[in-house]
Amino acid sequence: MVICDVPRPRNANATRQAILQAARERFCSESYDDVGMRDIARDVGVDAALISRYFGSKEDLFVAVLDSCKNGRDLMDGPREDFGQRLAREIVYGEAAACAPDDGSGRMRGLLILLRSIGSSKAMDVVQHTTNSRFFEPLTQWIGGEDAPVRARLAAGLIMGMAISRELSDGFSNLDEAQKASLAGRMADALQGLVDG
Incomplete structure (x- = not known):
């Protein structure tokens, strides 16, 4: 599941939103235990470490996803x-x-x-x-x-x-x-x- 096929300009807010959208789609279609940070990173085309930098742990990302809904x-x-x-x-x-x-x-x-x-x-x-x-x-x-x-x-x-x-x-x-x-x-x-x- 690839969210974006074109290179995204370096924009921290846009990248954060893309990560959040990819995580929303993953958590919406898979259980918490089945969603991997690397999968989300691959969907967005970023390194998994960037997700940790923006959101912290997987649990923190999950809370951010729920807050965004x-x-x-x-x-x-x-x-x-x-x-x-x-x-x-x-x-x-x-x-x-x-x-x-x-x-x-x-x-x-x-x-x-x-x-x-x-x-x-x-x-x-x-x-x-x-x-x-x-x-x-x-x-x-x-x-x-x-x-x-x-x-x-x-x-x-x-x-x-x-x-x-x-x-x-x-x-x-x-x-x-x-x-x-x-x-x-x-x-x-x-x-x-x-x-x-």
Whole structure:
């Protein structure tokens, strides 16, 4: 996976951003343990020592990647009354691809990175802390109300479960369009019900 085929001018900020983008793509498609600093360096066309100079350890790079992704608050962007529909369409149809560039799409990218790396003992502390601060807490605050923590966990479980299901079934390729529409509709109703209480 080569990010750039043309020589890049010497620009520390541009090189740092290219490393971050390559690392995002790697962590989005591979687990934490499977991503190597040398692989990222090769993707960008730099020496692995440069990555260490800019970011420190692999764990520090992982944290920087998560910080560069949109956080859980972005899932709540838009009218509250169509939250379920927006998220269901994004998950079922991939209307904002999980690893898309930061152009307003890709709101699920950080979540996908967390899910891919949750099995890593090295990444587990980062994943647990990041999941709470970037996903559960913002969702709980946005839902509001006395039982918001319970509704937020149920909604998060549905979102994460369906995101995993999408990955395991290659974008729900085994469903026809009518089945996808039914899946999106049922998921939208369930999510909206949890948000509305």
